[in-house]
Amino acid sequence: MYAVHNVRDGAGQHSLQEHRPPSVLSESVAEVHDRLLVWAARPEGAFPVADVLACYHAFGKHFVPLSLLQALDAARATCLARNEDPAVVQLLDCALDKLDGTYSYRTYLGLPLLTSARPPRRVGGIGADALLTMLMADLVRHEVRPRDRTEPLRLMVPPPELSFKRARLAMRVLVPALDRLTGRHPAGAALAERARQLAAARTDDHAEALSLATEIWELFPESDRQRVTMSLLPVYVVDDEYLFIRTLQAYELVFMELAASTADAMEAVPARRITDATRLMRGCVTMLREARPLFSLQATMRAEAFLKFRGYTLGSSAIQSEGYKAFEALFAHPDTDRLESPAFASVPRIKQMVSQGGVGLLEVLGSAAAGPGADEHLGCALAELRAVLVEVDEVHQQWKRTHLRIASRMIGDEPGSGNTDGVSYLRAVMDNKVFSKEPS
Incomplete structure (x- = not known):
């Protein structure tokens, strides 16, 4: 059930009065509300995307008035009945996630607007x-x-x-x-x-x-730019949330591509296309290294700004990242404790995929090395692939260490937003070094 909040914290009220009187905001919302109801009843012309986005940026998703949410819900019903532009429907689904009870990391980041694919498929589309x-x-x-x-x-x-x-x-x-x-x-x-x-x-x-x-x-084409624009629906009006959402969206794209490359490498190894698998995993090393500045970028977010909006993101947590969990599990199959932990309980679709698959790339590599027909040439190729996997693992560990440092600075001893122990949880999973699972 969506909880309607119409009171900002003291700092928010003060700034609102300085920059834009509440009466002006109320008048603007009333105009958009009426426009949406008219459009829902008689859908002529394009859906007023810009007006809706302006309201969400003016209030923050968590504080959008209930009357406007109800008008948006009516407009969504019209969109569905008319087979309206899928991007508009996806926007409304993400905008109304708190009303619908579907709020999650995926809807907070507007991922359906960026790609229709889900891990371990590639991003595709744009x-x-x-x-x-x-x-x-x-x-x-x-x-x-x-x-x-x-x-x-x-x-x-x-x-x-x-x-x-x-x-x-x-x-x-x-x-x-x-x-x-x-x-x-x-x-x-x-x-x-x-x-x-x-x-x-x-x-x-x-x-x-x-x-x-x-x-x-x-x-880029206007239609692609529009999707990117629509994908940013902050929960509050703290400026740093713009940075927060854009960096997390970028991470998710990287994780999706890492998972897809690892899945492709898993298919290549049994087919003895070891060179292809090695190329794919070298690409993963490159992706991880190219994305390093994202951590430096995210680290510029001020802790006091993050804590200002963090409470309104509850229900959305990076522990729900399907791309990250797919990459982790496809690289090396998680043990029972990890698979039954909150990390995978938070991504049921990926957990089911992993449970049915039973192996990861590391296990596939071991089977190929010990299987029939293994010769010196194959052994050399597999050794080269293994060396690349060690490199992926090392760069991934560097990522986790950096994430731990940023989280420690941002939230200190606060619990994690995914019902974990926060920094303590991140410190514990630092021990999940992939090659510690390698069969002897």
Whole structure:
């Protein structure tokens, strides 16, 4: 059941009165509410996506008035009856998740708007590189935007120097993806070079960052940009939540691709396509290394800002990440304790897949080495693959250590949002080093 909250904390009330009087917000919501009901009864013209997003950014999902949620629910029924644009229906499903009782990590991050695929399938559709590039370009546009009194209420807006640091790091994240897209977007090569220069610059050039991010953003079709825009529905009005959502969305794309590559490698090994499996897993090493700046980017989020909106995200937790759990389980089959832990209880679809599969890539590798027909040539190829898997495991451990450090700084001794012990839980799973499970 959705709990309606109409009282902000003291800081929120103070800022709201400074930036935009409640009466103005109420009038705006009333207008959107009436427009939605009219559209639901007589759906003429396009669905008012921009108006809906403006309301969610003005209030935060957790504080959107019940009357507006009910109007959106009526509009959704009309969309379904008319076979409206699937993106609009997905937007409404994510926007109404707290009303529906379906709120989760997946809906909080708007993942259905970014890809229809679920792990261990590849991102597909728009494509992981294009999505990653758009997510980071949009984050840069947000961070270096002109600050004026016409934008929606934002609490704890970071100082310009911190915003530019984030812009630099986001550019570092998107450059490799943009490089790979130059065949489809010839202008991307020059833009990627400018992004490298901006990331390495010693002076803050907000105008260049905004111009560059906008040019990168506009490389992509409007329909794709619209999906990325619709995927960001913050629960509150703390500015750092924009950064939080965009970085977590980027992580999920990486995890999906890691899981898909590992699944493909699992199929390649029994077919004796060891070179293909090795190439796929080397790609995983590259993906993990290219994504390292995401941790530096996320680490710029201020603990006091995170704690300001964290309470409104309860019900959504990274422990629900299907991509991460699929990658972990496909790399090496989890033991019984791990499979029955909260980590996999939080992803029932992946848990079922893992229980039915019974093995991971590490086990498949062991079977191939001990199976019939194994010769010196196969042994050398498998040894090379094994060396790459060790490298994947080591880089993955570095990821977990970095995540632990960030979580320790952000939440301290607070419990985790996925009903875990928080930092204590993360410290305990540091021991889950994959190659400790290797059969002797």
